[in-house]
Amino acid sequence: xxxxxxxxxxxxxxxxxxxxxxxxVVEIGITxxxxxxxxxxxxxxxxxxxxxxxxxxxxxxxxxxxxxxxLFSPLAGEVSAVNDALEREPxxxxxxxxxxxxxxxxxxxxxxxxxxxxxxxxxxxHIGQ
Numbered sequence: 001x002x003x004x005x006x007x008x009x010x011x012x013x014x015x016x017x018x019x020x021x022x023x024x025v026v027e028i029g030i031t032x033x034x035x036x037x038x039x040x041x042x043x044x045x046x047x048x049x050x051x052x053x054x055x056x057x058x059x060x061x062x063x064x065x066x067x068x069x070x071l072f073s074p075l076a077g078e079v080s081a082v083n084d085a086l087e088r089e090p091x092x093x094x095x096x097x098x099x100x101x102x103x104x105x106x107x108x109x110x111x112x113x114x115x116x117x118x119x120x121x122x123x124x125x126h127i128g129q
Contacts, residue, residue, distance in 0.1 A: 002033035004124050005098055009117035012126055013056075013072045016098065017117055024111065025080055029102040030062065030071070030093060033127050038064035041093040044086040046071075046103055051079045055113060059104070062093070071103065075113045081105040 004010075009017040014034035018027040035041065043063035053059050053073040060071040082104050086092060093101040108114070118126060 001129055002031065002036060002127060003098070004032070004120050004129070006120050008098070009074075009114060009119065010123035010126075011072065011074045011117060013074075014127075015072060015074045017074050017114065018098075018102075019114075020105065024107050025105055026075065026077075026108055026114075027102050027105050028074060029097055031123075032097050034069075035094050035097045035101075038062065038069065039066040040064055041090045044090045044093065044103065046082045046086065047079050049079050049082055053077065053079070053106075055116075062090075073106070074117060075106065076109040077106040078109075079104050080107045 010031060014031045016029055016031050020027055041062060041064050046060045054076045055073060057073045058070045059073045062069050062071055083102050086103065
């Protein structure tokens, strides 16, 4: 059974969103379910700080032994930080997807867009848990 933390929001594409101390900035990564489906992550391609994306835009790719998948921006905004450690250790996405496996921080264009994301219970239903 995939881990689904109660303090996060989720997308149907299996990204998670965590609010930060700055009301306009969120942290984004992929879910435990997603990393489990992918298998061993061997490469993560992330955008540069300052890049802007609309909701549902592709912001990068994740490569695992089984497949290469696109990463989708859960919200519209500008990338304020990227987890550069994933270049050296992409497997952290497997071992700690909700902690040191975070991918980027984004300054959200419209905070009300968070209301469109799935809560933990909705996400659990989405993945059949």
